[in-house]
Amino acid sequence: MTWMVLAALMPLVSPVIETSKGDSITIARLQYEGGGDWYANPSSLPNLLAAIRERTGIPVARREINLRPLDPALRDYPYLYLTGHGDVRFSPAEREALRDYLLAGGFLHADDNYGLDESFREEIAEIFPDAALTEIPVDHPVFHVFFDFPEGLPKIHEHDGKPPQALGIFHGGRLVVFYSYESDLGDGWEDEDVHDDPPEIRERALRMGVNLFMFVLGQAT
Numbered sequence: 001m002t003w004m005v006l007a008a009l010m011p012l013v014s015p016v017i018e019t020s021k022g023d024s025i026t027i028a029r030l031q032y033e034g035g036g037d038w039y040a041n042p043s044s045l046p047n048l049l050a051a052i053r054e055r056t057g058i059p060v061a062r063r064e065i066n067l068r069p070l071d072p073a074l075r076d077y078p079y080l081y082l083t084g085h086g087d088v089r090f091s092p093a094e095r096e097a098l099r100d101y102l103l104a105g106g107f108l109h110a111d112d113n114y115g116l117d118e119s120f121r122e123e124i125a126e127i128f129p130d131a132a133l134t135e136i137p138v139d140h141p142v143f144h145v146f147f148d149f150p151e152g153l154p155k156i157h158e159h160d161g162k163p164p165q166a167l168g169i170f171h172g173g174r175l176v177v178f179y180s181y182e183s184d185l186g187d188g189w190e191d192e193d194v195h196d197d198p199p200e201i202r203e204r205a206l207r208m209g210v211n212l213f214m215f216v217l218g219q220a221t
Helices: 003-019 046-054 072-076 092-104 117-127 187-190 199-221
Strands: 027-030 065-067 077-082 107-112 165-171 173-180
Touching: 003 072, 046 107, 046 187, 046 199, 065 072, 065 187, 072 092, 092 107, 092 117, 092 173, 107 199, 117 173, 173 199
Parallel strands: 027 065, 027 077, 077 107, 107 173
Antiparallel strands: 165 173
C-alpha cells in the first residue's frame, strides 16, 4: 500500500483510536471456558502489534488486553482474537454477548492453533444459527488491503496435510468472523526461536496479520 492510500485510510482509523481506553488501540484476546489454552502463543500478539506499529505508523499498544465475552469493555475493541489447542465453550449469555458485539460492528478472528476446530465450529454455529462459515474468496479486500495475497491465506504450520482455509461469517455483507484454519498465523507471529520458522514464513504470517488489523479498522466506522 502506498502512503497516499494509507493517508486516505487514517481518517477511518482515528475515531476508533479515540474510543479505545488509553492512548492507543490494541487487540483483545478472548478468554473462554472449556479447557482450551486461550492464552497460547504469548509472544504472538505483542509481535504482531510491533509489526503493525512499524509498518503502518499507527500508534498501537505494545501488548494485547485479555477480555471475557461478558466484559462491558468488549465493545471498545474492534479486533477480538481467539486461539488455543483445546475445547472452546461459551455459556448462553456469553454467546448472546458475542453475537451482539459482532452485529454492532465488532470482528472476531479465530485462529486454529490445532485442536480447537471441532468445538469452535460448534460454538460459532450456536452464535450464528442463521449463518454458516463460508470460504472467503481470494479477491476479498482482507487479502489486499495493505499487503497483497493473491492466493489468499498463507500456509504457516502443518497440521493435517490440508491446505489453509480462510472461512468467514458475513452479516449484511460485512465480514464479522474470520476463521484461519490449517494455517496457524499465531505460531508465525511468535518469537523466532519458538518454532524455528524461516524468516519468509514469519514474514508472511505478520503481513497477513497486518492486513487483518487494517481491514478491521477500515470497516469499523
